[in-house]
Amino acid sequence: MAVRMPSNFGRSGHGDDAPDVLGFEILAEKAASLGRAGERVEAALARLRQGGAEERTVLLKAAAEAVRAYFIQRELCGLRRHDAAIREYDIPKAVLARLGAR
Numbered sequence: 766m767a768v769r770m771p772s773n774f775g776r777s778g779h780g781d782d783a784p785d786v787l788g789f790e791i792l793a794e795k796a797a798s799l800g801r802a803g804e805r806v807e808a809a810l811a812r813l814r815q816g817g818a819e820e821r822t823v824l825l826k827a828a829a830e831a832v833r834a835y836f837i838q839r840e841l842c843g844l845r846r847h848d849a850a851i852r853e854y855d856i857p858k859a860v861l862a863r864l865g866a867r
Contacts, residue, residue, distance in 0.1 A: 795842050802835040806854055813857070829863035832856055836864070 809831035813824040832854075836847055844850075851861070 795838075799835075799838050799842055802831075802838045803854075805831045806835045806856075810854060810856065810860075813860070825859055825863060828857075828860045832860055833864055 806828075809824075809828040813821075813828045816824040835850070839845075839847065839850065850856075
């Protein structure tokens, strides 16, 4: 099924009052993607905390990849500082060290 924007959106004279439908869709997808990335971080950190010493290296790598993807998605959403996210998710220093943080 093809989706077509209503014809009244293309008319001139709307100026700044015309809704930016595509912009809203993009923002919604960015927010949804950020939420999914956050869920992956939570899951990876939970596995890391529950895992044993023999699998720690593999779990650290997986957690670091999830956090890296989350940070990239945050930056795409315009959120440049990650301090609050690090505290909120209680990201261990061992994971942050794999990202190059000090």
